[in-house]
Amino acid sequence: MRLVIFDVDGTLVDSQADILAAMAEAFAAVGERAPARADVLGIVGLSLDVAMQRLAPAADHGRMVAAYKDAYVALRAQTGAAQSSPLYPGAQEMLERLGAEPDVLLGVATGKSRRGLDKLLEAHGLDGVFVTQQVADFHPSKPNPSMLYQAMAEVGASKAQTVMIGDTSFDMEMAAAAGVPGFGVSWGYHPVKALHAAHTVADDFAALETALARHWRVGV
Structure with a gap:
């Protein structure tokens, strides 16, 4: 085997287009400017709570995670997961x-x-x-x-x-x-x-x- x-x-x-867009929404939810593309892609693979802590140590991570998930679902609904x-x-x-x-x-x-x-x-x-x-x-x-x-x-x-x-x-x-x-x-x-x-x-x-x-x- x-x-x-x-x-x-x-x-x-x-899935980088949706990841970048959803992350921008997550940062907007806490009034922060989204990080650079390379910084966002650098945390892909981590669990969301850990990723948020790395990208924005002082922010409200729970709020960011919720905003990210909502944005990701909405983006996927617009075009379908096969395309997004x-x-x-x-x-x-x-x-x-x-x-x-x-x-x-x-x-x-x-x-x-x-x-x-x-x-x-x-x-x-x-x-x-x-x-x-x-x-x-x-x-x-x-x-x-x-x-x-x-x-x-x-x-x-x-x-x-x-x-x-x-x-x-x-x-x-x-x-x-x-x-x-x-x-x-x-x-x-x-x-x-x-x-x-x-x-x-x-x-x-x-x-x-x-x-x-x-x-x-x-x-x-």
Whole structure:
């Protein structure tokens, strides 16, 4: 058995437009100016409460989180999750190929809420693809390894059978903390130089599949 766990935002889907817009609303709700784009994308992957604390240490974080969630839902309702958070080119085909392998299980470990992930999977027709789904509602924020421990426990996978795929330093640090290889992707929200804890970094989905195949064949 092989367990492949994916981050979502910046790895499988490009949701930065809605993230930036919702964050602007969150800051407006507390009378603050929104931070720069790079600063906002730098906290993607963290749970919202932790992200707000980093971006605005002295603000009313509860109010900001509520405003962000309301804005995100409204933005998604305007265009639909499939358009507001589109899959990166090649993502769906890669998931289909991996999912067709009889000894591969797919999972998700995301800073999204349960509601947010459900809406996204439904919009992209990915219901039933991920056998284990870990969300921010029930875990400490990344890079705490809680999500990965729970995912492995749910499917009975060992650390040697598991990999984590993500675009941020938080994903790679979470993988390292859990004792599993972290496979970084270069097309997401953190620069490649921030993925120093990664086992390897792929530049596209084809390269990612090749790296996974090599990893399973050779081991670490």
